[in-house]
Structure formats: C-alpha cells, structure tokens
Amino acid sequence: MASKKVLLAEDDLDDQILFRDFLQHRTDITLMSIVENGVELFETLEEIPSPEELPDNIIHYQNMPKRNGRQTIELLKESNRYAQIPVVVYSTYADQKLIDNCCKIGACTVVSKPISKEGYDKMIDGFLQIIG
Amino acid sequence: MLNNNSKYKTKEELEAELEELRLQLEEANETIEAIRTGQIDALVVQGEKGHQLYTLKGADQTYRVFIEKMTEGAVTLNRKGLILYCNSQFATMVNLPLSKVIGLPFDTFITAENQVQYKDLFEKCWKHDCKGEVLLVAGKGQTPVQLSLTTLELEEGVSLSIILTDLTSQKATQKQLRQNNQQLEEINQALESSNNDLQQFASVASHDLQEPLRKIQIFSNLMKEKQDELSPESSKYLEKIIDSSGRMKVLILDILNYSRLSASKREVECTDLNELINELRDDFELIIQEKNAEIHIGELPCLDVNRGQMRQVFQNIISNALKFSVPGKSPIIRITSKIISDKCFNSKQDKNGLFCLISVQDNGIGFDEKYLNNIFALFERLNGKDKFEGTGIGMAIAKKIVDKHKGLITAASKVGQGAKFKIILPIMQSQP
Numbered sequence: 001m002a003s004k005k006v007l008l009a010e011d012d013l014d015d016q017i018l019f020r021d022f023l024q025h026r027t028d029i030t031l032m033s034i035v036e037n038g039v040e041l042f043e044t045l046e047e048i049p050s051p052e053e054l055p056d057n058i059i060h061y062q063n064m065p066k067r068n069g070r071q072t073i074e075l076l077k078e079s080n081r082y083a084q085i086p087v088v089v090y091s092t093y094a095d096q097k098l099i100d101n102c103c104k105i106g107a108c109t110v111v112s113k114p115i116s117k118e119g120y121d122k123m124i125d126g127f128l129q130i131i132g
Numbered sequence: 133m134l135n136n137n138s139k140y141k142t143k144e145e146l147e148a149e150l151e152e153l154r155l156q157l158e159e160a161n162e163t164i165e166a167i168r169t170g171q172i173d174a175l176v177v178q179g180e181k182g183h184q185l186y187t188l189k190g191a192d193q194t195y196r197v198f199i200e201k202m203t204e205g206a207v208t209l210n211r212k213g214l215i216l217y218c219n220s221q222f223a224t225m226v227n228l229p230l231s232k233v234i235g236l237p238f239d240t241f242i243t244a245e246n247q248v249q250y251k252d253l254f255e256k257c258w259k260h261d262c263k264g265e266v267l268l269v270a271g272k273g274q275t276p277v278q279l280s281l282t283t284l285e286l287e288e289g290v291s292l293s294i295i296l297t298d299l300t301s302q303k304a305t306q307k308q309l310r311q312n313n314q315q316l317e318e319i320n321q322a323l324e325s326s327n328n329d330l331q332q333f334a335s336v337a338s339h340d341l342q343e344p345l346r347k348i349q350i351f352s353n354l355m356k357e358k359q360d361e362l363s364p365e366s367s368k369y370l371e372k373i374i375d376s377s378g379r380m381k382v383l384i385l386d387i388l389n390y391s392r393l394s395a396s397k398r399e400v401e402c403t404d405l406n407e408l409i410n411e412l413r414d415d416f417e418l419i420i421q422e423k424n425a426e427i428h429i430g431e432l433p434c435l436d437v438n439r440g441q442m443r444q445v446f447q448n449i450i451s452n453a454l455k456f457s458v459p460g461k462s463p464i465i466r467i468t469s470k471i472i473s474d475k476c477f478n479s480k481q482d483k484n485g486l487f488c489l490i491s492v493q494d495n496g497i498g499f500d501e502k503y504l505n506n507i508f509a510l511f512e513r514l515n516g517k518d519k520f521e522g523t524g525i526g527m528a529i530a531k532k533i534v535d536k537h538k539g540l541i542t543a544a545s546k547v548g549q550g551a552k553f554k555i556i557l558p559i560m561q562s563q564p
Contacts, residue, residue, distance in 0.1 A: 014347060063339060092342045095388075115349040117357070 003027060004128060007055040008034045009041045009072070011064055015113070022120040029057075029124060038067025042075070045082060055085060057131050062091035062098065062110075070102055077106040086131045090123070205277070205296035208284065213237050213254060216291060225296060227271035238294070243267040243274055250279075257281035257292060265299065276303050334391035337384050345384070348377045386525040390510070393441070393532050400537075400561045403439045405432035405446075405490070409467060412447055419454050423463055430468035433488050436561040441533045446492075448526035449553050453494035458548070466493045475556055477542060488559055493552045498545040507543060537561065 006029050010016050016034050023029060032055055035041045041058070048054055058076070062069035069089045076082045089102045089110045099110040108130045114120045141149070199206050205222030207215050215236050223230040226241050242250045246266040253264045261282045267274040276299040284293050352373045359367055406429065413420070413427050420427065427450070435442075450465060457463040469490045473482035477489070499507070508531040510524070534541040537557055545551035 012343075018350065092339060092346055113346060115346055116353045 003030045004056040004131065005030050005032050005053075006057045006059060007032050007041070007044070009036075009038065009058065009060040009064065009069075010034055011036045011061065015061070019120070022117050023124060026121075026124065028128060037064050038069075038072035038075070041072060051081065054082070057127060058085055058087045059127070060087055060089050062089050062102075069107075070105060073102065073105050073107050088127050088130070204298075207238060207294050207296070209238050209292040209294065211290070211292075213239060213292075222296060225268060225270055225275060225277070225298065241269050243269055253279060253281055254292075258283060258290075268296065275300060330391055334388055337387055337391075341384055342381070345377055345380055348373065349381070352377065383525075386529070389444075390525055390529050390532065393529065393536065400436045400438050402434050403437050403442060404434045405442075405469070408439065408443055409446055409450075412443065412450055415447070416450060416454060423454060423457060425454055425457070425463040425465065427465045428467065430466070432467065432469045432490065433471065433559065435488060435557055435559055437537055437557065438533075441536070445530045445533050445555070448530045449492050452526065453492065453496060453551070456494075456496040456498075456551075458495070458497055461495065464495045467491070468493075471559070472556070475540060475558070477540070477554055477556065479556075486559055487556050490555045490557070491552055492555075493550060495550040498547050498549050498551050499543075500547050501545060504543060508541065 008016070008019055008031060010019065019034070020031060023031065033044060035044050038060075041060075045054065060069045060072055064072075067075075069091070073087050073089070076085065076087060083106075086108045087106070089098075089107050090113050091098060091110060092113055094110045094112045102110045109126070111123055111126070114123050199219050202219070203221060205225045206219045207222050208217040210216055215234055215238055218230070218233050220230055223233050226233065239247060239250055239254075243266070249264060250266055253262055256262050261280070263278060263280050265276065265278050268277045278297040278299055280295040280297070282293050282295075284291050352370055355362070355370055356374065359370075362370065409427075409429055409432065413429075416425075416427075419425070453465045454463055467490065469488055470481050471483055471485045472479040472487050472489050473485040474480070475487050479485075479487070479489070507527050510528040531541050534555055534557070538561070539555060539557040541553070541555045543551055543553045
C-alpha cells in the first residue's frame with residue numbers, strides 16, 4: 001500500500017517535534033509538511049500544482065491562532081479543489097460539543113492529543129482506517 | 133319656657149334665662165351626639181301643632197354606628213361639593229374639629245396638584261360610581277387616600293357619598309416591595325455574573341490547564357522510556373510525577389463535568405433503569421471479577437430522566453460501593469426500588485404514587501453518619517488518598533444531578549457496616 005501523504009497544521013513547537021519523531025518509523029505515512037496555522041495551510045496547498053500531489057489527509061489542531069480548526073474545515077469544504085481531502089481534528093480536550101460541531105461541518109473525526117508514543121501510533125492507525 | 137311678656141328683667145331673671153338656654157344647648161348637643169352614635173332613632177319635638185314625631189331618614193341604627201366607628205373617612209356632599217356630613221374619622225384625617233368641617237367645600241382638602249383629577253371624579257360620579265387616588269391635605273401634611281364616590285338618593289335630593297381609605301401603610305408596603313424587588317434583581321445579577329465567571333473558569337480549565345498538563349504527562353512518559361538511564365530514586369520520583377499528573381487530569385475533567393451540569397439544558401426521556409444499571413454492570417465487569425463482587429438488581433422502574441446524567445449518578449454510587457469494600461470481603465451490592473406517595477424518605481409505599489425511591493445498599497466499610505453532609509459536598513473526601521483514589525467530586529455530581537431532577541439523595545451508614553444510598557426521583561418531570 002502506498003504511503004499516505006499527511007499535512008499537519010500545528011502551532012505548538014513541542015507537538016510538532018513529537019509528531020515528527022514518533023511517526024518517523026512508520027512507512028505507511030509521509031509527513032509532507034507542518035504548517036503553523038490555517039492561513040499558512042491554504043498557502044501551502046495553493047503551491048501544490050498537481051491535484052495528485054495534494055495530501056491524503058490533513059491533521060488539524062483545533063486551537064490555533066488566526067484560524068481555528070473549525071474555521072479552516074469550513075473553508076476547505078467550500079473549495080472544489082480541497083473538499084475531498086479528509087480532515088481530522090485533534091485537540092487537547094475533545095468533548096462531545098467539539099466533536100459534534102466539527103463533524104457537522106465535515107471533519108472525519110475529533111480526537112484528544114495522545115500523551116505517549118503508543119498513543120500517537122494508535123491515533124494514526126485510527127486515521128488511516130477512516131481515510132481508507 | 134321663656135317669658136317674653138315682661139319688658140324689664142331683673143339681673144336674677146336674666147341669669148336664670150341664661151342658665152335655661154345653657155341647659156337647652158347642652159340638651160341639644162346631647163341629642164346630636166345621641167343621633168350621631170345611634171342611640172336614638174326618633175325624636176319627639178314640641179312644636180306649634182303639639183308634639184311631633186321625627187324619624188331619621190334611613191334611621192338605621194346599625195349603619196350610623198358603623199359609619200361613625202369605621203376606620204375609613206366618610207363624607208356626604210351636596211351637588212355643589214359642600215360637605216353636609218362627615219364622620220369623626222374624616223375630621224381626624226384632615227386634622228380639624230368636626231364642627232369646622234361641615235359646610236366647607238370638599239376640594240379644600242385636596243392638594244393643588246390633584247384638583248383636576250378630583251374635578252374629573254366629581255363630574256363622573258353622578259353618572260356612575262368611581263374611584264381614584266389623591267393626596268388629602270391633613271393640617272400641614274398630606275395623606276395618600278383612595279376616594280370611593282357613590283351617589284345617594286336622599287329626601288332632600290341626590291347627594292354624594294365619599295369613602296376615604298388611608299393608603300399610607302399600603303404605599304409604604306408597596307415601596308418596601310419595590311425596594312425588595314430591586315434588591316432581589318441586584319442579587320440575581322450578581323449571581324448570574326458569578327455563574328458566568330464559573331463557566332469562564334471551566335473553559336480556562338478545559339484548555340489552558342490541560343495543555344501544560346499534557347506536556348508534563350507526555351514528557352514524563354518519554355523519560356520513563358529511558359528509565360535505565362535514571363537512578364532508582366529518580367525513577368521513583370518520575371512515577372510520582374506520572375501518577376500525580378494522571379490524578380490532576382481526572383480532577384480537571386471532573387470539575388468540568390460538574391460545572392457543565394449547571395449550564396447544560398436538561399433533556400429528559402423515559403429511561404429504563406434496569407437497562408441502564410445492567411449497562412453499568414458490564415462497564416464494571418473487570419473490577420467486579422477482580423473483587424469477586426455481586427450486584428443484585430431488583431425490579432426498577434422507567435423514569436423521566438436525562439439518561440446520561442442518571443448514568444453518572446449510579447456510576448458514582450456503584451463505583452464507590454465497589455471501591456470502599458472491606459478488605460478480604462466480597463462486595464455485595466443490592467439495588468432496589470419502590471413507588472412512594474410523597475417526596476420524603478419515610479413516605480408510604482403507594483403503587484399509584486408520583487415518586488420512586490431507589491436504594492443502593494453495600495456491605496463496605498461504611499462511614500460515620502456525622503459526615504453525611506460532607507459526602508455530597510464538592511472536594512470532600514472521607515478517606516485518605518493513599519487507601520482509596522478519587523477526586524471527591526463524584527457524589528457532589530450525583531447530588532447536583534438528583535437536585536436538577538427535583539429529587540432527593542441521602543445516605544445511611546455505620547462504620548464497618550456498609551452504606552445505603554437512597555434517591556427519590558419524580559416519575560414524571562414536568563417541563564417548565
């Protein structure tokens with residue numbers, strides 16, 4: 001199976017490093033790049049010329065400056081070019097309200113940020129299962 | 133009687149005449165007083181045609197006494213608004229002797245600013261009875277009164293009767309009421325803003341506290357992976373950091389849960405408690421096996437409750453019953469229910485009653501009943517953290533949920549003899 005291209009939107013430096021380090025050993029996903037916020041996410045996507053090279057999955061941190069996870073999902077889903085890309089939200093605290101709100105506007109799932117290496121692996125396993 | 137024939141009178145004669153007149157006046161005054169107070173109904177007067185009998189119009193003794201004794205002022209006016217009669221209460225109200233009031237225009241006693249209003253009433257009242265509030269001039273002061281105007285058919289023609297009710301104390305009560313209402317409103321506002329602060333705090337707790345906490349957890353977990361680089365002592369400290377941060381996480385989630393209870397809109401549905409508690413039994417399966425526990429569930433009713441919240445109530449009670457077991461003794465939990473007539477713990481059983489009493493009895497370590505109130509208070513723990521883990525919020529959440537369902541919760545226990553939690557819930561929740 002081809003490695004899935006993943007784009008991460010995450011502004012926390014620690015979490016950027018953890019994500020990169022913990023998932024380095026995996027061959028089933030490739031971290032395309034990490035963006036700092038929702039605005040930067042769109043800039044990065046615009047620079048990709050061919051639709052085939054767009055990410056297979058966008059992992060978006062909910063609590064972001066400039067544009068939070070929900071606002072970004074709404075914009076992605078409005079765009080013809082990006083509407084098909086599965087978006088998952090991860091948050092420090094995922095309560096039912098956040099889950100409901102994000103899923104209503106088109107997020108695949110909402111999860112709590114893991115607190116261990118195993119947690120990260122489990123989270124990615126779950127994402128891969130959803131995006132197929 | 134008087135001797136008018138003599139032209140000249142001696143001083144003695146004049147003095148006698150004066151005395152005679154004085155006696156007559158006194159007699160007349162007595163008669164007037166007697167009429168006023170209802171002691172007589174008719175008068176015999178010696179006139180030109182001999183003795184004549186005069187009865188009083190409406191000579192109804194009861195009414196005259198009534199008018200004189202009542203606490204309202206009463207006046208009778210003629211067409212021009214002059215006072216023909218008044219009771220002594222009215223004279224007291226306007227702070228004048230009775231004799232000076234008779235014959236005065238009634239509007240003398242109405243304040244300048246109420247004159248127009250009074251004139252209006254005075255015009256209308258000849259067609260139909262009416263009422264109005266005015267300020268009465270009472271000596272140097274003013275008294276708020278209600279005027280009730282009614283026309284009276286008398287032999288001499290139509291006259292007007294006005295009953296005056298003193299509104300001073302009523303006005304004072306109204307003012308007090310307004311002040312109380314205003315105070316209540318202020319308190320409400322303060323409460324609302326403090327509730328908002330609490331919500332704010334909950335939201336801060338949810339994110340801003342959890343972010344650094346998660347970092348502590350994740351980096352201490354990472355360090356644990358490099359345990360072989362740590363001294364045994366450091367390793368022990370690290371374990372404590374991981375434990376404490378785990379507890380803090382649970383605490384934050386519990387606080388959030390608790391604070392959200394006040395904000396959440398309550399949606400109730402008919403819920404089968406048998407089903408709900410069977411679900412919980414499945415959830416507790418691991419610990420039930422581990423402790424070799426038994427849970428006996430009697431026949432439970434369907435109640436109008438918020439399913440998720442009621443689940444938390446029984447989850448907390450059952451988890452406590454499993455947790456606070458006597459070491460070396462298998463926990464036995466019995467859950468029973470009965471329908472009762474009243475919302476009180478000693479109410480009679482009544483299969484047509486509107487309330488349900490649910491009891492959860494365990495055979496655990498129990499508690500001293502003097503700590504009963506502490507059990508349901510936030511952050512209260514009866515047992516040391518070393519022996520039993522927990523945040524001390526569980527039973528506070530249970531109580532708050534039961535309160536929100538307009539129910540009651542209590543517990544009975546003796547140290548070492550198990551505890552019995554009792555909950556009363558209305559079978560139906562009437563929606564506001």
